Amino acid sequence: xxxxxxxxxxxxxxxxxxxxxxxxxxxxxxxxxxxxxxxxxxxxxxxxxxxxxxxxxxxxxxxxxxxxxxxxxxxxxxxxxxxxxxxxxxxxxxxxxxxxxxxxxxxxxxxxxxxxxxxxxxxxxxxxxxxxxxxxxxxxxxxxxxx
Numbered sequence: 001x002x003x004x005x006x007x008x009x010x011x012x013x014x015x016x017x018x019x020x021x022x023x024x025x026x027x028x029x030x031x032x033x034x035x036x037x038x039x040x041x042x043x044x045x046x047x048x049x050x051x052x053x054x055x056x057x058x059x060x061x062x063x064x065x066x067x068x069x070x071x072x073x074x075x076x077x078x079x080x081x082x083x084x085x086x087x088x089x090x091x092x093x094x095x096x097x098x099x100x101x102x103x104x105x106x107x108x109x110x111x112x113x114x115x116x117x118x119x120x121x122x123x124x125x126x127x128x129x130x131x132x133x134x135x136x137x138x139x140x141x142x143x144x145x146x147x
Contacts, residue, residue: 078102080128092125102127103138 069075073083076098080087084096093114101110103124111117112124127134 074098076100078127078129079108079125080130087128093123095125101125102129102134103141105138105142 072081079095079099082099085094095108099108101108101124104110110124114123116123129135
């Protein structure tokens with residue numbers, strides 16, 4: 001009597017490494033906008049405006065268009081984060097239409113924008129979370145408004 005021989009073949013397939021998994025993810029990106037939409041006023045852009053003159057050597061980066069929103073320009077933001085009026089390069093009492101007071105959490109200018117109140121030694125236009133005691137003053141103001 002002949003015995004039936006059964007052969008078993010096992011194929012070992014290694015699991016993809018984490019870098020291979022990341023590569024697979026990189027193949028598909030979800031965009032927030034349609035990349036094929038035309039840019040507004042593209043016809044107004046001229047490359048000749050951005051090319052350096054022959055007598056100048058200019059290696060600076062030139063931005064000729066942009067798509068989308070910029071948080072500290074297009075949305076409400078504390079004065080110290082304003083892109084239109086950089087905090088370290090412009091007078092602090094300057095503000096754009098979207099700036100708000102860091103201390104009061106209200107649209108700039110607040111009542112103490114250029115003149116200090118009794119508790120503050122400086123006007124609120126100088127407030128920044130990175131300078132002095134403004135963060136504590138902001139928290140105190142919030143507690144007072146809640147009570």
